[in-house]
Amino acid sequence: MYEKTLTQLAAALKSGEFSSRELTAHYLQRIEKADGKLNSFISVTAEQALKHAEIADNARAAGTAGPLAGIPLALKDIFCTRDVKTSCGSKMLDNFIAPYNATVVEKLNAAGTISLGKTNMDEFAMGSSNENSYYGPVKNPWDLTAVPGGSSGGSAAAVAAGLIPAAMGTDTGGSIRQPAAFCGITGLKPTYGRVSRFGIIAYASSLDQAGPMARSAEDCAHLLGVIAGHDGRDSTSVTRGVPDYVENLNAPLSGLKIGLPKEYFGDGLDPDVEKAVREAVKVYESLGATVREVSLPHTHYAIPAYYVIAPAEASSNLSRYDGVRFGYRCDNPSDLIDLYTRSRAEGFGEEVKRRILIGTHTLSEGFFDAYYTKAQKVRRLIRQDFLDAFEDVDVLMGPASPTPAFDLGAKKDPVSMYLQDIYTIAVNLAGIPGISVPAGFSNGRPVGLQILGTHFAEAQLLNVAHQFQQATDWHLQRPAFAEEYA
């Protein structure tokens, strides 16, 4: 069963080829067998999943089931779930159970999908390798010595290994697209505001956005249709209607204008990655698209601007973890200051503390204008770069990451880790959508093609990605791990 895409599984459930209970049990068994090696899950909720699968089967029998009813999924452990721990990959929230579901979770529940558990992640979504998790690093199923990418590394690894047909991730600077690229799956970051952030533990509120991670663009189209839409509980979610993302998948690409940002093919780009991306672009040419070079002149400011804005917001968002009301509290605090300092010193990991310090500094009196205000100006310029480019072309294409997955422990200094996100980060600053699709391999590790569109162009991105997947089979390839261990 695990060989099938989510779309195929939905069809099989509908035709009665197998039940949701059988399907759910199948994936639970695979998780049970293989996840000891991958560490992609923080919590597995087998009992609850089987119960919900039965409800889905009953609904199916009664004729009231929706198209995705009974499909097993996993949630990055950043989505709040009632009755199931939501740790955000942190010791700080190792004991935290939210009294509510995230809106994304509510919508998935309403569609009848079955959550099998919560996936591992970099602590508070800060990281590009999943090595920053309190629950230990996740391994890449294509090569257990490689990282799966981050911060949604658990979701990406679990999907790639066939432990789950699809999973939900979040993307603040590339946290869906980069792990999708590293693990050879398809991952979509929607336009900021397309999906409600309610119940998603905030890292950087003006950048965070949830999206689907699955085997194919078609799978992502089905899932985005479920989770997108306005939510009265998130002021930044847009009221704009949700189109039918599946309906548009087969639109022909003849006449599609593709732009290749020259800044995305410069120094630091792995030659194998470049080769794979250029090959992919050729496929598009064969489908009738035209290609031209474009420029996003402020690209090299994206990482510095991001590492001012995101930590600034994070330093404030993470102030609530103070040991007073919930979460980790140090033993025997001597007074209030001791309670604060030790709870936070002991509860947060290194990278989180680093970003809190950066953000606290850049917001401080005397530094605010030089850092935060300037970074916001840069952010506007970066956004304008994209808007200008989309005057001339329909979509932009380039690598999702400058290299394939690197080895665990390979990136020792934070800045070299930050540079991993050079092609993904500007997209969050601009608020536009982006998708990463498998486009080949480098030494056995997957390479991702990133496709970008203008605000709310998800239907077009999914169409463009789907047509590529109709013409290639990179997305259907499976790591040997999927057979051997599971």
Add this chain to the structure above:
Amino acid sequence: MQWETVIGLEVHVQLATRSKIFSGASTAFGAEPNTQACAVDLGLPGALPVLNEQAVAMAVQFGLAVHADIAEVSVFDRKNYFYPDLPKGYQTSQMYHPIVGPGDVEITLEDGATKLIRIHHAHLEEDAGKSLHEDFHGMTGIDLNRAGTPLLEIVSEPDMRSAKEAAAYLKAIHSIVTYLGISDGNMAEGSMRCDVNVSVRPTGQEAFGTRAEIKNVNSFRFVERAIAFEVERQIELIEDGGSVVQETRLFDPDRDETRSMRTKEEANDYRYFPCPDLLPVVLDQAYLDHLRSQLPELPADKRERFQNELGLSAYDANVISASRDMAEFFEAVHNECGDAKQSANWVQGELSGALNRENLSIANSPISARQLGQLISRVLDNTINGKAAKEVFQALWNGQGESADDIIDAKGLKQVTDTGAIEAMIDQVIADSPAQVAQYRDSEPEKRGKMIGYFVGQVMKASRGTANPQQVNGLLKEKLDALL
């Protein structure tokens, strides 16, 4: 040396919305601790704020009432600091782009003089919770019911020059917000709290002196006392060769003094930045026009109208217009009886006295404006005399009748104006008082005026207070003089 005091006020007004500024939790006062705090108020992970539109409307109404510029775009910022009763580790406020821009408020001083105090701006923000230090055996309890309650912080220019002016300004703000119905203005429950900025400078000097900020001065009286103390402290300090340091001080009403809380050097760096969870508030002209059309007549306008159109004195107009409830009660009384001066006298005199005695607000008056107006009408049309009117008032207050007329009938208080009846009573009194009549007759003519009081009293007694006193006086004089 002569010193001049310079005062500016920051007034925090709790807005009377039903739910909190960023959540649906109730704002009702006095509930069990932590029963009115939802996920948003508790700062739980993943919870997000959603702005309460009613709070925006109330802030705009205030802005319009003080002739302020209303910002087309205002922005919420986060003020970051750690405190146990601040659940998110930041307070959502408006630092850089407040909703209400510069405006002004007219204050009336005790001598009836008026002065314009400029408003620097007013901004929306959320309140913090409460730290409870008692009853926890050395530990601190946290009640988050108040967390997220909407506040409008009104910041004045340093335009006040005395404690009296500051108190008058605070009263004017109180009057405006209660008129608008955007706050209950209950200072005892913390619905209005005040920080006072005070400095002194030699009279004639243009530059301001160094100021101290006095926190949490929570009554009209305390504002005057805190300022009086602080001014004296600063002048003494400077005259002794010292200098005022910029600092935050706390007023202790029990000891009648201010104490240093923290100096400028110890002040927090709040690291303000725009809240990414909330969109900028964008207001269009149609919305402002709509709210403007809903504004009630404001205290300053009422005061002017009471003075100019109804002929009340400046003092009466000021006192009566200070509270919307009283002003409206007065207007209803006036509508009923048609006599503004009598209405003002009764509302400020008999009614206010009775309300104060029983600690009631005018909104809870046992006597309605209609009842009082009818009572005054009966005095005006001579149905009853002043003495009887007080008795009718008391009876109405005690609920002994539905209307003044009912009570007048039931108690037989209708004034006797029938000359024949009064003459009969006079004749009887004269017949019953031969000694007094003799004394009257033997007195010097200039002393007789005083002596007539005895006979008037007797006649009024005989009439059980219902005889028309003027008639009694006139007829008595005629009859007694006829005996001379």
